[in-house]
Amino acid sequence: MKIGDIAKAADVTTSRIRFYERKGIIPPADRGKNGYRDYPEDLVALLRFIEQAQGLGFTLREIADVEIGTGEHIVSCTDALALLAKKHAAVVSMIAEANDRKHRIESLMAELEASRRKAKVVATD
């Protein structure tokens, strides 16, 4: 898939995809004979994941740390396991943080619901 196809499929701009590549957030694309970037279909899923995580306030650096899934690579078994372990730890910690956010949002909502009944309103400053 060319960059425009991926962009359309993931609903992001092409400039954003190039930006992510420059920044090492996504792996560098393979290039066709013409120099065009050529993407595997599953980059779409990664781009969606990035969008989702950003919407929750994760930085691109944080997101890059939990990414795994695009681009095949031959590495030593030990290196691979070390890398996977690192990614695993990062994703576990991201899940914990996201869960914490979820709980905090739930508390805030409960608190707000409770005080809505009292309807104590303050000037809008």
Next chain:
Amino acid sequence: MKIGDIAKAADVTTSRIRFYERKGIIPPADRGKNGYRDYPEDLVALLRFIEQAQGLGFTLREIADVEIGTGEHIVSCTDALALLAKKHAAVVSMIAEANDRKHRIESLMAELEASRRKAKVVATD
């Protein structure tokens, strides 16, 4: 309270407080005879609330638009709840996605462990 006192109490910088005022995130402070900003004690609560909301992934604009107070001060409940509900849905979906990634990493690790002579792995470096 002077700006330094508030800053210390809320654990934010004075420059940040002035920045929030410039941007209309917090109301303009009263001024003493000397021109110094003079704050009511409860600005501390607002500053803490801003910090908390930022931690949940809200932008300053979102925070300013939906002036949700803290503790006994409640404003614009319906809007606040709608926004929080949206964030909540996003975080739930994010957790599901992250869990899926975690499981895929775990399978990959298990596979690798099981057949240690094969070092072909999917990686992002």
Next chain:
DNA sequence: CTTGACCTTAAACATAGGTTCAAACCTTAT
């Protein structure tokens, strides 16, 4: 009355996360 710790402002600087632009090249359809 001097010293040091505060306060004031405006403006410059910083970092993240992108977008836009120019100039050139490639592809596809007519």
Next chain:
DNA sequence: ATAAGGTTTGAACCTATGTTTAAGGTCAAG
């Protein structure tokens, strides 16, 4: 073969969220 439209690069530009700096004014203690 030409026009429309997609792709390449690098550099400039933009918004959000602050921090830092320069050039002063104020205050409380010694």
